[in-house]
Structures are given as structure tokens and as C-alpha cells.
Amino acid sequence: MLQIDNLRKTFDGTKSERRSRVVAVDDLSLRVEEGQMFTLLGPSGCGKTTTLRCVAGLEHPDRGEIVVGDRPLFSDKRGIRLAANERGLGMVFQSYAIWPHMNVLKNVAFPLEVLPRSKRLPKKEIRARVERVLAVVQLEKMADRPATNLSGGQQQRLALARALVMEPPLLLLDEPLSNLDAKLREEMRFELKRLQRELNITAVYVTHDQVEALAMSNRIAVMRDGRVEQVGRPREIYERPSSRFVADFIGxxxxxxxxxxxxxxxxxxxxxxxxxxxxxxxxxxxxxxxxxxxxxxxxxxDVQKGAAPTSDVxxxxxxxxxxxxxxxxxxxxxxxxxxxxxxxxxxxxxxxxxxxxxxxxxxxxxxxxxxxxx
Structure with a gap:
């Protein structure tokens, strides 16, 4: 579904830095299969959000290739660089970025209503698709409520519904639960996982929360200094770390x-x-x-009371x-x-x-x- 090959992204360094360019993503390659919840996990500054923004088209890589399905989104060798609005991907931001002056229904309908006229659906079909997505995220009874009157968990679901209404081939999630309190964050982990599995969504999820990554993911890529340190299933990453960094970072x-x-x-x-x-x-x-x-x-x-009877076991x-x-x-x-x-x-x-x-x-x-x- 998503193939990233040899991706590199640098930024201008500060005056105090001797290097003229700072490497954020360093020759990164990944493959995400259809229907997977694939998590980019790592500490702040490891390049996970920059990688996600490169896929979304919000950052322009220096080189490499990004392909979704059979459609190349970026390739320096082939001279392809699609703008963010041409990629057709769904994205949920950390801040949710909902429209405060719109109600729930209009927030979700907005991405469909601003499509070019040649791609725009009839109003009746837009309404039907919006109602269907609101039912999926259990907000159908709040369609007429102002978006600002929703709780944190409801706003998170609204942001998710707005991304899903476009029926994107790939959903990108940039730490969407980090603004929630601990109890609500735990509830929303299971909610997101349920939706992802029921709808067979292919998603790339960015987080620095190890528990979140272990609980939600099919596969995890642990990142460090712009590179992938280890890729594997959650249990494999946890029980069989390939480096001291991974073992120390995960739990x-x-x-x-x-x-x-x-x-x-x-x-x-x-x-x-x-x-x-x-x-x-x-x-x-x-x-x-x-x-x-x-x-x-x-x-x-394992711990038992009393000293070991023999020291050679x-x-x-x-x-x-x-x-x-x-x-x-x-x-x-x-x-x-x-x-x-x-x-x-x-x-x-x-x-x-x-x-x-x-x-x-x-x-x-x-x-x-x-x-x-x-």
C-alpha cells in the first residue's frame, strides 16, 4: 500500500550549528501493507513526524520515493512531486484542527464541498456519506451541535470522521491522542483500533508513547536520528529488541x-x-x-523468598x-x-x-x- 524508498529530508541549521543542513530523515525505507496500523515510534526529534509530513505532502523531501498503491506521490528520479491537495490522503493532526464556527455535520462535509467542481459529489450524496461516517464514529446524534461544544474525545472523533469522509487510501495520524487525559486516551486507543479493523483502514500512526504503539499497532518502526532502528510486530519489538536503544526506549x-x-x-x-x-x-x-x-x-x-541453595544453577x-x-x-x-x-x-x-x-x-x-x- 505505502512504499517509501531512500527518503531523505534536511532543514537549514541554526547559526549556532556548524553544519549548514540538519538531517531529519536519513535514507529511510519502509513498506506498509494494506489494512495495517503501522506506527512510527521514537523520541522527539527522531524524524517520525517529518516522515509523516513528507508522505502527506506538507514537507518536500530532498530525495527518495513515496508510492501509495501504484501511484507515485514523490520521486526525485522521475520528477514527480504532487501537492498535498492532489494526494487524496486523510490526515488527523495533534490539534484536531476542527472549524470552530461550524457544527459537527458541516465540519465533516467541508472537505467534500471544497473539491473541484468536476470531482464534487451531489449534495444528497455528500449528506449521505457524512451521516454514514458520523454513525461510524458514534457522533450521529450530535450532527447539529457546534464543534466547540464537544468534549476532547468527541473532537478527536470529529477530526477522524472528517478524514474518513474522503475515503482515503491511506490515513495519517500525527499523535492524535496526546491532548487527551490518561483515561480518555486509553478509551480512544481501543476506539481507534476498532474503527481501523472494522473499516480495514490502512493507517500510519505517529507517537512517542510506547504503550500506545504496543496497544494499537500491527507493526512498529522504532526510529532514532532519522533512521529506522527496528521494524516488527509489537510483541517482537518488546520481547526481542535488536539494540540497546530499542530495549531501553520500549518500556x-x-x-x-x-x-x-x-x-x-x-x-x-x-x-x-x-x-x-x-x-x-x-x-x-x-x-x-x-x-x-x-x-x-x-x-x-521471578522472585522467591530466601537465598538460592546453590550458586551454580x-x-x-x-x-x-x-x-x-x-x-x-x-x-x-x-x-x-x-x-x-x-x-x-x-x-x-x-x-x-x-x-x-x-x-x-x-x-x-x-x-x-x-x-x-x-
């Missing part, structure tokens, strides 16, 4: 420095660390002696609880093992006070090995 992770001692079976390696040996997995071919970081999420660190160590925090659905413990501090996330029924001796067991299937420097 919380423990990092344990070690050295490859042996390659066991398949993608399983035995790693030596100052705390003891661990088994972990990697799709890369790691030679004996290579330095790695073992990444494991806190929820995959792989991935099972004795430690002492340093502190704990009750988080509602879980209790986080910080446990010192030698010079290492491990975070373990336990069921709320398990809570060990500070100075308690415990045994930690690292679930080896959930230990990912990341070569040092990646």
Missing part, C-alpha cells in the same frame, strides 16, 4: 553485561557475567568471546531487596545481586520488604542478547 529493561561462552542449540547461547552464567537467545551469529548485553524485562525476573542467583514500589496491578522490586541492581515486577500478592534475601530466576527464553555497541 523498562534490565541490562547485564557479559561475554559469550558457548553456542548451545539453535539461537541459544551461554553467557558469562560477573553475577553468574545466563542462557539467552539471539538471531545473530555470535562468536565465543564476544561482549554482549543481556536484556530482560522486569516481569520475566544457570540464571538463578541470590540477592537482597533494596526497595519496592506498589504500582496497583504489580509490585516492582529493586534487587541487588553483587554489584548489579535488577528490577523485578511481581504480582501484587508478592511483596518483599527491603533487606529480604531472595532468589531471582531469569526466564532464559526471555533473555535477549545484544552485541555491545548496538
Amino acid at each position: 523498562t529493561s534490565n541490562f547485564i553485561d557479559g561475554t559469550i561462552e558457548s553456542h548451545e542449540t539453535g539461537d541459544i547461547y551461554l553467557v558469562g557475567t560477573p553475577q553468574g552464567r545466563i542462557r539467552g537467545s539471539s538471531s545473530a551469529d555470535l562468536p565465543v568471546g564476544e561482549k554482549v548485553a543481556v536484556s530482560i524485562r522486569p516481569e520475566y525476573v 544457570v540464571g538463578r542467583w541470590s540477592g537482597v531487596v533494596q526497595t519496592r514500589a506498589f504500582l496497583g496491578e504489580s509490585v516492582d522490586h529493586v534487587i541487588r545481586v553483587g554489584e548489579l541492581e535488577l528490577r523485578a515486577r511481581c504480582h501484587p500478592s508478592l511483596s518483599f520488604p527491603p533487606d529480604t534475601e531472595v532468589t531471582v530466576t531469569l526466564q532464559e527464553k526471555m533473555c535477549s542478547l545484544i552485541p555491545v555497541g548496538e
Whole structure:
């Protein structure tokens, strides 16, 4: 559906910057399949919004190619540069950008009413399409209400309806939930996901919120400094990060420095660390002696009261609880093992006070090995 190849976008640097151009998107390539919710995730300044604006036609890339379906929107090699209003894409902005002087119905109808006369639909058909879209976003009973009298969640749905009414081949969403409070934002995640699946919408979603990306996406591209660090399904990104940056950015992770001692079976390696040996997995071919970081999420660190009866069991160590925090659905413990501090996330029924001796067991299937420097 969407193909981006070798996209590059630079901006003028400030006077204090030595470089004359600042690279926002650096040779980026992506493919979004039809019907996917594809998320660009990363910290501020990583290039995710610039990439989205290049697809929308709101920024002009320096080079590369952007194709939606079989229709090229931009190609420096072929001399193609369609304006934003010629691309036929839907876009929902962070600020919603609804018209305050119009009611709900007129806000949604506006994009259809300003089309060139040759492409404009009859008034009756415009009305029917608007009513159909309002029903989809559950605003049909508010059609005559002034747009300014809507709640934040209703305004978000109105902005979505205005984008959907054009029946675009691709929907672009630029952090549309960031202005909502936490509870409403969680509700709207499920609402957006429901609409996307029911209508089989192909969408590119930009966010810096890791939970949002994991909850809503079919695939995620984690970006850093204008480049894609890793692309994959949410569970793959979370459980099998390909770099320390991805593991650190997506949620919380423990990092344990070690050295490859042996390659066991398949993608399983035995790693030596100052705390003891661990088994972990990697799709890369790691030679004996290579330095790695073992990444494991806190929820995959099991905790039992009492010191380990023996110290030679792989991935099972004795430690002492340093502190704990009750988080509602879980209790986080910080446990010192030698010079290492491990975070373990336990069921709320398990809570060990500070100075308690415990045994930690690292679930080896959930230990990912990341070569040092990646």
C-alpha cells in the first residue's frame, strides 16, 4: 500500500550549528501493507513526524520515493512531486484542527464541498456519506451541535470522521491522542483500533508513547536520528529488541553485561557475567568471546523468598531487596545481586520488604542478547 524508498529530508541549521543542513530523515525505507496500523515510534526529534509530513505532502523531501498503491506521490528520479491537495490522503493532526464556527455535520462535509467542481459529489450524496461516517464514529446524534461544544474525545472523533469522509487510501495520524487525559486516551486507543479493523483502514500512526504503539499497532518502526532502528510486530519489538536503544526506549529493561561462552542449540547461547552464567537467545551469529548485553524485562525476573541453595544453577542467583514500589496491578522490586541492581515486577500478592534475601530466576527464553555497541 505505502512504499517509501531512500527518503531523505534536511532543514537549514541554526547559526549556532556548524553544519549548514540538519538531517531529519536519513535514507529511510519502509513498506506498509494494506489494512495495517503501522506506527512510527521514537523520541522527539527522531524524524517520525517529518516522515509523516513528507508522505502527506506538507514537507518536500530532498530525495527518495513515496508510492501509495501504484501511484507515485514523490520521486526525485522521475520528477514527480504532487501537492498535498492532489494526494487524496486523510490526515488527523495533534490539534484536531476542527472549524470552530461550524457544527459537527458541516465540519465533516467541508472537505467534500471544497473539491473541484468536476470531482464534487451531489449534495444528497455528500449528506449521505457524512451521516454514514458520523454513525461510524458514534457522533450521529450530535450532527447539529457546534464543534466547540464537544468534549476532547468527541473532537478527536470529529477530526477522524472528517478524514474518513474522503475515503482515503491511506490515513495519517500525527499523535492524535496526546491532548487527551490518561483515561480518555486509553478509551480512544481501543476506539481507534476498532474503527481501523472494522473499516480495514490502512493507517500510519505517529507517537512517542510506547504503550500506545504496543496497544494499537500491527507493526512498529522504532526510529532514532532519522533512521529506522527496528521494524516488527509489537510483541517482537518488546520481547526481542535488536539494540540497546530499542530495549531501553520500549518500556523498562534490565541490562547485564557479559561475554559469550558457548553456542548451545539453535539461537541459544551461554553467557558469562560477573553475577553468574545466563542462557539467552539471539538471531545473530555470535562468536565465543564476544561482549554482549543481556536484556530482560522486569516481569520475566521471578522472585522467591530466601537465598538460592546453590550458586551454580544457570540464571538463578541470590540477592537482597533494596526497595519496592506498589504500582496497583504489580509490585516492582529493586534487587541487588553483587554489584548489579535488577528490577523485578511481581504480582501484587508478592511483596518483599527491603533487606529480604531472595532468589531471582531469569526466564532464559526471555533473555535477549545484544552485541555491545548496538
